[in-house]
Amino acid sequence: MLIDSHAHLEMPEFKKDLDGVIQRAKESGVNTIFTVGTERKDWKRALEIAHLHPSVYAILGVHPHNAKEIDDQTYPILRKLCRDEKVKAYGEIGLDFFRNLSPRDVQLKRFREQIGVAKELNLPIVVHDREAHQATMEVLKSEKAEEYGGIIHCFSGNYEMAKECIEMGFYISVPGTITFRNAERFQEIVKKLPLESLLVETDAPFLTPFPFRGKRNEPSYVKYTAQKVAEIKKAPFEKVAEMTTENALQVYRLKSG
Ligand SMILES: [Zn+2]
Numbered sequence: 001m002l003i004d005s006h007a008h009l010e011m012p013e014f015k016k017d018l019d020g021v022i023q024r025a026k027e028s029g030v031n032t033i034f035t036v037g038t039e040r041k042d043w044k045r046a047l048e049i050a051h052l053h054p055s056v057y058a059i060l061g062v063h064p065h066n067a068k069e070i071d072d073q074t075y076p077i078l079r080k081l082c083r084d085e086k087v088k089a090y091g092e093i094g095l096d097f098f099r100n101l102s103p104r105d106v107q108l109k110r111f112r113e114q115i116g117v118a119k120e121l122n123l124p125i126v127v128h129d130r131e132a133h134q135a136t137m138e139v140l141k142s143e144k145a146e147e148y149g150g151i152i153h154c155f156s157g158n159y160e161m162a163k164e165c166i167e168m169g170f171y172i173s174v175p176g177t178i179t180f181r182n183a184e185r186f187q188e189i190v191k192k193l194p195l196e197s198l199l200v201e202t203d204a205p206f207l208t209p210f211p212f213r214g215k216r217n218e219p220s221y222v223k224y225t226a227q228k229v230a231e232i233k234k235a236p237f238e239k240v241a242e243m244t245t246e247n248a249l250q251v252y253r254l255k256s257g
């Protein structure tokens with residue numbers, strides 16, 4: 001069994017064959033998927049998918065790309081939607097200084113603000129950090145990240161940053177890019193990190209792992225990422241599947257009993 005800890009099933013890329021995508025995931029042993037609604041137009045659809053499919057849960061928030069779209073309607077809507085029992089985390093929130101689709105000062109302000117909303121809702125946060133490692137760490141520290149925890153998704157920082165995040169109670173989520181030929185640096189980092197702190201994700205429809213690189217990504221492909229993690233860590237695949245599943249259940253608070 002595997003969990004895809006981060007996908008975007010509400011995106012138009014899945015409009016035509018969503019049932020098939022979820023079915024193929026199940027056939028590959030991926031029986032739980034977390035779908036992330038990143039902007040207002042996607043939240044309801046993400047929730048709807050989660051309600052239609054018992055194996056799908058939702059994560060809602062405003063992506064740093066969309067930070068400039070936040071207005072006085074945004075948080076009241078999110079507060080309401082996030083009380084739904086199928087919402088298991090708040091996100092993805094953070095900083096994207098690579099594409100800079102929202103001005104940096106706006107991203108920073110909204111990142112801090114949304115951490116506050118997540119705290120209020122008592123939800124773990126899913127953090128997006130692209131080319132903004134130092135600023136991300138500064139915000140997480142000054143907002144006392146260790147009090148709520150969560151996930152650094154599509155981790156792209158260095159080993160020291162990963163260690164610091166783990167110490168603050170965060171999990172490190174590994175995307176399909178780990179399977180790429182030029183990913184030695186990232187592979188070395190993952191090799192050194194404890195399995196107890198790792199999740200696997202697709203970020204589908206993006207970041208498709210080898211051998212499907214260039215095609216649309218989908219949750220069933222998370223197995224290639226888990227296989228690569230097993231290979232790097234010289235651990236049995238079953239162990240990686242079991243631990244990353246356990247970790248996801250833990251951070252998203254899905255453990256029963
Ligand atoms: Zn992201």
Ligand SMILES: [Zn+2]
Binds near residue numbers: 006007008036092203
């Ligand atoms: Zn994402």
